Amino acid sequence: xxxxxxxxxxxxxxxxxxxxxxxxxxxxxxxxxxxxxxxxxxxxxxxxxxxxxxxxxxxxxxxxxxxxxxxxxxxxxxxxxxxxxxxxxxxxxxxxxxxxxxxxxxxxxxxxxxxxxxxxxxxxxxxxxxxxxxxx
Numbered sequence: 001x002x003x004x005x006x007x008x009x010x011x012x013x014x015x016x017x018x019x020x021x022x023x024x025x026x027x028x029x030x031x032x033x034x035x036x037x038x039x040x041x042x043x044x045x046x047x048x049x050x051x052x053x054x055x056x057x058x059x060x061x062x063x064x065x066x067x068x069x070x071x072x073x074x075x076x077x078x079x080x081x082x083x084x085x086x087x088x089x090x091x092x093x094x095x096x097x098x099x100x101x102x103x104x105x106x107x108x109x110x111x112x113x114x115x116x117x118x119x120x121x122x123x124x125x126x127x128x129x130x131x132x133x134x135x136x
Contacts, residue, residue, distance in 0.1 A: 016076035018053040018108040020045055020100070023069040025060020033067050036092045041068070044094070048101045053108070062129050068092055070100060074109035083110020088121040096121060 022042050023029065029038040046055045063069050066089025074083030086109050091097065099115045106112035114122075124130075 018075045018078065018104050019073040020049060020053050020055045020104060021058045021061070021071040021073065022055065023059075023061040023063070023067070023071075024057040025062075025064075027064040027067040028060070028069050029057070033092060036068065038068070041091075041094075041097055044097055045070075045101065049104055053104050061125070063087070063089060063123070063125050066090055066123055072100065072104060072108055075107075075111070078108055078110030081110035083108065085109065086114065086118075087123050087125055088118060089123045091121055 022045060024038070024042070027033065029042070042055075042057055049055050061069050061071065066087075068089075068091045070088045070091050071085050072088065073085045074081075088096075088100065091100070096118070099118055103112060103114045103118065
């Protein structure tokens, strides 16, 4: 499938959706984090959220000490409501993925409160990383 076709099939131009970025760089998504089904984690997110959020694998987010890292970015509506990107680290458990899915299904940052358990996974990346990624 071409990029143009894939993009058209996954996003409606008038309804910006949340974005779930799954780090798959030097540490996240690799055998450096053992006993985690990395491919299954990404597939589960895509299968569960494919209709309501953009789910993408990204290169290293430079927060290796927090591997596996997932960043949930708000939809346009969520951003207008005050939502900001939420960085989640040490997401190495299927239950954490299920909690992320439930939160994004409910609207994600700015539109729905994250399940309390996700507070344990939330972290703030370094200022340098925030500046590079524009997510402060």
